[in-house]
Amino acid sequence: MQPADAPPAADAAPAADAAGSTPVDDLMHGDVxxxxxxxxxxxxxxxxxxxxxxxxxxxxxxxxxxxxxxxxxxxxxxxxxxxxxxxxxxxxxxxxxxxxxxxxxxxxxxxxxxxxxxxxxxxxFQDTLSNFAAGVLMLVFRPFKVGDAVSAAGITGKVIEIGLFTTAFDTPDNRRIIVPNKAIAGGTIENITHHHERRVDVAIGVAYQADIDQTRDVLTAAAESLREFLIDGEGRGVQVALTDLGQSSVNWAVRFWTKADDYWGVKEQLTAAIKNQLDDAGIGIPYPTMDVNVQQSA
CATH class of the missing domain: 1.10.287 (Helix Hairpins)
Known part of the structure; x- marks a missing residue:
């Protein structure tokens, strides 16, 4: 038997639904x-x-x-x-x-x-950011560019790629070496092919018995035999200089300027020309000798 003051059961449910309704419930019932x-x-x-x-x-x-x-x-x-x-x-x-x-x-x-x-x-990423900062500096100040022959971080080779973090080199024996930019920027960089001209230097020692004037003429003729490779101009041309008197030889230096692309081939040809010209002139190239004196007791 239900108490007289109790609400109808049917009316209690809607009240409960209204009190606990959510925006999702309203959307499900079409109430927007x-x-x-x-x-x-x-x-x-x-x-x-x-x-x-x-x-x-x-x-x-x-x-x-x-x-x-x-x-x-x-x-x-x-x-x-x-x-x-x-x-x-x-x-x-x-x-x-x-x-x-x-x-x-x-x-x-x-x-x-x-x-x-x-x-x-x-x-x-401390090291990575250091490499990045070094890469940005190298790209901005451009101490070298792709295609240059460079000696840096103990590596000598042709620059193939300059990235933000690393630089790629190809060595003369065709090895690909990837170097962190921090190692390059933190040391000395030698750009071998930066200039279009290079000076070829060949040092040679001759015997003390050789005439100085004759030796100078022979060395000059050896350099002039490569005239097609020479670059003339102020401070250029063939230079033959007596550098010093060594322990077993009179030392000379032969210098002239040539194109950077021809450097190694020209240096080899000049060395061979000097050797042949000295041989033809009868001027000897000495080698170090040592006198050994043996004392015998009586």
């Missing part, structure tokens, strides 16, 4: 009034934020392209692309943070997270 009200309140702000991000996207692309174009033309395509991406993402991050701040979200926590993440990444 709350959604319409929410869109009326927040829709303009959302549309404004989306429009702002779209405009920021195109502005970031345009600024990044304009800023990186001179670098791509005058410095390097790789570093130009890096600057393009760096500017683009920096503008977009600022745009997103601005939207969040306008929505009432505190961006201080985001800034702290970004700073902490940057610090952690910097520690984890």
């Amino acid at each position: 009034g709350w959604l319409v009200d929410w869109l009326k309140d927040h829709g303009p702000a959302i549309l404004g934020a989306l429009l702002f991000l779209v405009v920021a996207f195109f502005v970031a692309k345009t600024i990044a392209r304009l800023a990186s174009a001179p670098v791509r033309r005058r410095v390097d395509e790789t570093i130009g692309l890096f600057i393009d991406r760096l500017i683009y993402y920096a503008i977009m991050v600022c745009a997103v943070l601005g939207v969040l701040q306008s929505a009432g979200v505190s961006v201080a926590s985001f800034a702290a997270v970004i700073a902490a993440a940057g610090f952690a990444v910097g520690l984890a």
